[in-house]
Amino acid sequence: MTSQEIFDLNDQYVMGTYGRFPVVIDHGEGATLYNPEGKKYIDFTSGIGVSALGYGYEPWVEAITAQAKKVGHTSNLFHLEPPVKLAEILCKRTGMDKVFYANGGSEANEGVMKLARKYSFDKYGKGRHTIITLKNSFHGRTMASLTATGQDSFHNFFFPFVDGYRYANANDLSSLEAVMGDDVCAIMMELIQGEGGILPLDQDYVSAVAALCKEKDVLLLIDEVQSGVGRSGSLFAFQQYDIQPDVVSFAKGIAGGLPMSGFMSNAKCAKVLVPGTHGTTFGGNPICAAAGLVVQETLSDAFLEEVKAKGAYLCKAVEGLNLPCFGKTRGMGLMLGIDVAEGYVNKELAKKLIDNGLLILTAGSGMRMLPPLMVSYEEIDAAIAIMKDVLGG
Structure with missing residues (x-):
C-alpha cells in the first residue's frame, strides 16, 4: 500500500486519539526507518523508547520466530521457560527479589500501587493508603495511574478521579514533608521525568527521599517505564542513584519492540x-519473554558504557551546533532532552525535522531524543547534519 492509502484507511477506521505525524513506516534497519516509497528517516524516537535494539536485529528476530513455532500463549496457569529465565536475570542484575509481568507501563504502575496499598493494609490496616507522587510526573493513562500523574493538563474530562493521591514538588524535600502524613503508604517517582521534559532528579534529593521512606516504613516506588532497560546508561537508572527501591516498574524497552512490562519487588x-x-x-x-532474553543478552556492561558514551557524544554535538532555537541538553544515557529557546515551539521544530528525515519527540516545552540504544555514530552524525541544515537558518 502507498502512504496515502494508509492515511486514508486510518482516517476512516482508526480513532483519532493520537496527533500523528504524516509519516508511514514500512521497514527499518539499525536506527534507520523507511516509508513505503523508500524515504529514509533517522529514528530518534525508537517507538518512544521501546525499540531498544533498533530494527532488523537478527538475534531478536530469530528468538521470536523460534518461540512462536513452539507456543505463543498458555496463560499464567502454567509454567513456561522464557519468562522464568528472564525474571532470574532481572533479579540477579538488580538485586531485586521477585518479578510480576504485565503488558504496558500504565498496567505495571497500577500493579505497583496496588502492591503498596496491600503492603500497608496487611501491616497497618485500613486508612494508610495515600500515595505521594511528584508534580510534572507521568505514570500512565488508566484511571489510577492518570491520577498519580502530577500534571494538571492530564486531569480533565474523566472525573471523578481516584482518591488517595497527593503531590509534591520535585527536588524539594520540604514540599514532600509538607504532604506527608500517617495515611501515606508510598512515595512514587520517576528518577528522570520523561513526559515532563527529560528532567533527572537531584542525587541528594533522591537519597533523602529513600531515607525518609525507610524511617517511616513508607514504600519507595520507582517508575522506570521509560528510563529502565539500559536507556539511562545502566540497566536501571536507580543503579546510578545508589538506592535500592522497594518496587520498580519497567516497560518500553524490556522486549525490544513487543508489548511487555512488569515490576520487581525487594x-x-x-x-x-x-x-x-x-x-x-x-x-x-x-514470545515477548524470548525477545526480552535477547535484550538482556545484548545489554552487557560494555554495551551500557557505550550507551553513556553515545549520549555524551550526541549532547556535545547538539550543543556544538549553536542553533538559535536550542538551548542546553540534559538527561542520562540515551534519554536526552533539549531546551527550546523562547520564541520557538517544540512541536513546530519537530515537524520540520520529521519532514526532512529525522524522527524526533517533544517532552514538556523541549525536545526529546530516544534513539535505539544500538544507534551508530554514523546515524548520530546524519541526524546532527539534518538539524544543522533544517534549523540553522
Missing part, C-alpha cells in the same frame, strides 16, 4: 501479592 514486598489479589491475561507471554 524481599520485603515479595509476598504481598498472593493468588487472587492481582493478575493479567497476557503478562509474561513467552
Whole structure:
C-alpha cells in the first residue's frame, strides 16, 4: 500500500486519539526507518523508547520466530521457560527479589500501587493508603495511574478521579514533608521525568527521599517505564542513584519492540501479592519473554558504557551546533532532552525535522531524543547534519 492509502484507511477506521505525524513506516534497519516509497528517516524516537535494539536485529528476530513455532500463549496457569529465565536475570542484575509481568507501563504502575496499598493494609490496616507522587510526573493513562500523574493538563474530562493521591514538588524535600502524613503508604517517582521534559532528579534529593521512606516504613516506588532497560546508561537508572527501591516498574524497552512490562519487588514486598489479589491475561507471554532474553543478552556492561558514551557524544554535538532555537541538553544515557529557546515551539521544530528525515519527540516545552540504544555514530552524525541544515537558518 502507498502512504496515502494508509492515511486514508486510518482516517476512516482508526480513532483519532493520537496527533500523528504524516509519516508511514514500512521497514527499518539499525536506527534507520523507511516509508513505503523508500524515504529514509533517522529514528530518534525508537517507538518512544521501546525499540531498544533498533530494527532488523537478527538475534531478536530469530528468538521470536523460534518461540512462536513452539507456543505463543498458555496463560499464567502454567509454567513456561522464557519468562522464568528472564525474571532470574532481572533479579540477579538488580538485586531485586521477585518479578510480576504485565503488558504496558500504565498496567505495571497500577500493579505497583496496588502492591503498596496491600503492603500497608496487611501491616497497618485500613486508612494508610495515600500515595505521594511528584508534580510534572507521568505514570500512565488508566484511571489510577492518570491520577498519580502530577500534571494538571492530564486531569480533565474523566472525573471523578481516584482518591488517595497527593503531590509534591520535585527536588524539594520540604514540599514532600509538607504532604506527608500517617495515611501515606508510598512515595512514587520517576528518577528522570520523561513526559515532563527529560528532567533527572537531584542525587541528594533522591537519597533523602529513600531515607525518609525507610524511617517511616513508607514504600519507595520507582517508575522506570521509560528510563529502565539500559536507556539511562545502566540497566536501571536507580543503579546510578545508589538506592535500592522497594518496587520498580519497567516497560518500553524490556522486549525490544513487543508489548511487555512488569515490576520487581525487594524481599520485603515479595509476598504481598498472593493468588487472587492481582493478575493479567497476557503478562509474561513467552514470545515477548524470548525477545526480552535477547535484550538482556545484548545489554552487557560494555554495551551500557557505550550507551553513556553515545549520549555524551550526541549532547556535545547538539550543543556544538549553536542553533538559535536550542538551548542546553540534559538527561542520562540515551534519554536526552533539549531546551527550546523562547520564541520557538517544540512541536513546530519537530515537524520540520520529521519532514526532512529525522524522527524526533517533544517532552514538556523541549525536545526529546530516544534513539535505539544500538544507534551508530554514523546515524548520530546524519541526524546532527539534518538539524544543522533544517534549523540553522
